[in-house]
Amino acid sequence: MSKFETALAIVPGCAQGPVVALSEALSFWGGVDPATGRVIDTHHPQHGAELAGAVVMMPTSRGSCSGSGVILELTLAGRAPAALVFSEPEDVATLGAVVAAEMFGQTLPVLRLSPPAFAALARAGSARVTEDAILADGIEIPVAPAPDVSLPLSGNDRAMLAGEMGEAAALAMRIIAAMARQQGAAGLTDVTRAHIDGCIYAGAANLLFAETMEAKGGRVRVPTTMNAISVDLQNWRRQNVPPAFGTPAASLADAYVRMGCRPTFTCAPYLLDDAPEAGEAIGWSESNAVIFANSVLGARTAKHPDFLDLCIALTGRAPLAGAFLDAERRARLVIDVHLPEGADAAVWPLIGYLAGHAARDRVPLLRGLAAGNPGRDDLKALCAAFGTTAAAPMLHIEGVTPEAEGAALPGAPRSVITLAELATGWRALNDGPEEVQLVAIGSPHASIEECRSFAVALGGRRRDPRVTAIVTAGRQVLAAAEADGTRARLAASGVEMIPDICWCSITRPVFPADARTVLTNSGKYAHYGPGLSGCAVRFGTLADCAEAVVSGLAPVYLPGWLA
The missing domain is CATH 3.30.499.10 (Aconitase, domain 3)
Known part of the structure; x- marks a missing residue:
């Protein structure tokens, strides 16, 4: 039996099932049906794959911060993968599993493997996960708990953990600390504001989480805006939205408002009059908002998963990791873009979409775009498309974004987006008939x-x-x-x-x-x-x-x- 380097149990547990190895990252929100566990992303190589009950493997996740809500929904409904196995750091799906365990006593094991072990397991037909090992088709991969790293906490943090500021703040701090440890955070940091993405109704689990936090006395400690929700709050009945959906979706929004969130209901909070300033530490969720805030505004936020956003709002604290840190904002990939002469506004989302595919989880520096003089809406479209295909929390554009100068690490690898690739991207997003409804x-x-x-x-x-x-x-x-x-x-x-x-x-x-x-x-x-x-x-x-x-x-x- 082949043996490999020890796997880390980020969320410990036992499981077994068929191995479903995804060849590229996947966004659980918009990529997986929360009602069935089937891959619905038509652009993903494994479109149609059934994930429920499977040992699901992918390098990391990508795309929407709302994937944690889909994971929680699948887990509480009994349609989740048997286990999640990654080869790279991953936050969004992991946070959904952490919340399922911490709040609801439901275990979805999350493991991180070395590349050789990951490649070997991906070839297996089925696997069994125990507390000590992953066993599959002649393979044995030892499993150990993630290191119990000491996390520096302030006196205020410890007081919240001890319940001195209420049950909701204590639970929020436990979840933040768990995520900070798995991220290898140096500690926690204050944030000036938060933005909630978890107010989108992916299923009953989203409402259960919010109402549980509210019932425990949850109240935001920093100014907190809200993402787009799932209904037009004042008009959904007139629009004939079925009450079976409209009522819980509206109740979800109301629960966040009662906890002190501002009912902005927008997925573009950077368009509000009080947008964050350069260098400001914020706790935002919603992938496009995070990328725009970091890249265009020069604010600082990690790409926080849904549910962690509320925990940050309830405590005013976030893990000091990711894009909060200077080192993590450096570009690890340089992409030279052949900007076509005479290109119109459609070029910006195309560039973002292709750059996200190339960058994956790396912060890129895009070069060759300054001559196009992109405006705010162009950059909004580029960042949103980038966040759809990438896991990275930001990007730089030479001559355009505020931190681009000197952003690239010495020796960073280079990539190119050619005219031919832009044309291929256009065709990939234009599969359909001419008649439009x-x-x-x-x-x-x-x-x-x-x-x-x-x-x-x-x-x-x-x-x-x-x-x-x-x-x-x-x-x-x-x-x-x-x-x-x-x-x-x-x-x-x-x-x-x-x-x-x-x-x-x-x-x-x-x-x-x-x-x-x-x-x-x-x-x-x-x-x-x-x-x-x-x-x-x-x-x-x-x-x-x-x-x-x-x-x-x-x-x-x-x-x-x-x-």
């Missing part, structure tokens, strides 16, 4: 500038009655659009603006029941949309979206700047 704008939430540009592109023309057109945006942007007449101009063209929800949380019947093909200007939603909606989702420019609104068609084409 839905145009989707606002993933992440649209800015007021995007709303105005869309109104200009429509030019007062009326929507084809066969098409539904929806812009999702935060309440602050909707108020601005109301004040300057943009909302009225969009409405005159038959375009609806909806608050609170975004395209990664929208459900039927707000998402039209008869839609078969969707056109979006979001690289993020072009990736997640097919799995989340069951529709073909195509990618185009804002101008393409406007033409589809009035004609019902989105011709399949390759932009001239990609030819």
Whole structure:
């Protein structure tokens, strides 16, 4: 029997099942159906794989911070993998397993293997995990608990752990400390603010977590904003959302508000008037928001999983690890981008999407983009698409982002995004028919500038009655659009603006029941949309979206700047 280097039991436990080895990272949110445990990411090589009851292996996770909620939902419903096995550090799925064990007594083992052991286990048909070993097809991999590293704590931290500031704060601090230890954090750090992503309703587990924390006396200690939720809070009944979904989704949002969170309900908190400043330590969740805050604003936050976001808000403390540290903000990959002459705004999400694939969990430095003079919305689209395909919490763009100069580590490997690769990316996100029934704008939430540009592109023309057109945006942007007449101009063209929800949380019947093909200007939603909606989702420019609104068609084409 072959033996290997000892595996670390990040979350200890016993399990057995068939081995399902994923060839690349996966986002559990938008990539796995929480009702079945099946891979629904149509762009993933193992699309359709059944993960429930399996020993699931992948290098690490990627994409959405909400994956921890999917893991908790699967675990509490009895549809989780038998075990999760990684070869690299991983936080999002791990946090879901930590919460399941810490709060609900449900064990989902999480293990980290050396590359040789990982490669050997990936070839096995099935595996058994015990407290001491992983046994599979002639392979024995010793298992040991993760080192019980001493975590420096302040007097205030210890007081919270001891329950002196309430049961919820004590539980939150236990979860933070557990994550800090598995991350190898040097300690904990104060944060000035938090942003909650766990208010999206992935299932009953999300509501159970929030209501449990509230019942234990949870109250945020730092100013805390909220992500987009899963219903238009004031209008979901009028929109005929079934009460079986609308009631718990609204209750989830209400629970966070009662704990002191600000009902901003936006996945683009950096568009709010009080965005973080450079160097400010914050505790944000939501992948696109984290990447924008670190990369464009120069603030500092790790990519915190759902549930850890509330724990940070309840304590004002976060693990001192990841992008909080200077060393972890350095670029470990340099990507030279061949920016096409005459490229339009669609190039930015394409670049982010491809850069995320290349970077994986490494912070990259992108070069060759300064001449394109990207604006805030361009960078928003790039960061969101990057966060869809990468695990890294930030990126640098030479000549554009504030920390790019000198960011690359000496000897960092180099990669290239060519014109041909951009064209391949465009085609990968444009698989679907020309006839469109839905145009989707606002993933992440649209800015007021995007709303105005869309109104200009429509030019007062009326929507084809066969098409539904929806812009999702935060309440602050909707108020601005109301004040300057943009909302009225969009409405005159038959375009609806909806608050609170975004395209990664929208459900039927707000998402039209008869839609078969969707056109979006979001690289993020072009990736997640097919799995989340069951529709073909195509990618185009804002101008393409406007033409589809009035004609019902989105011709399949390759932009001239990609030819």
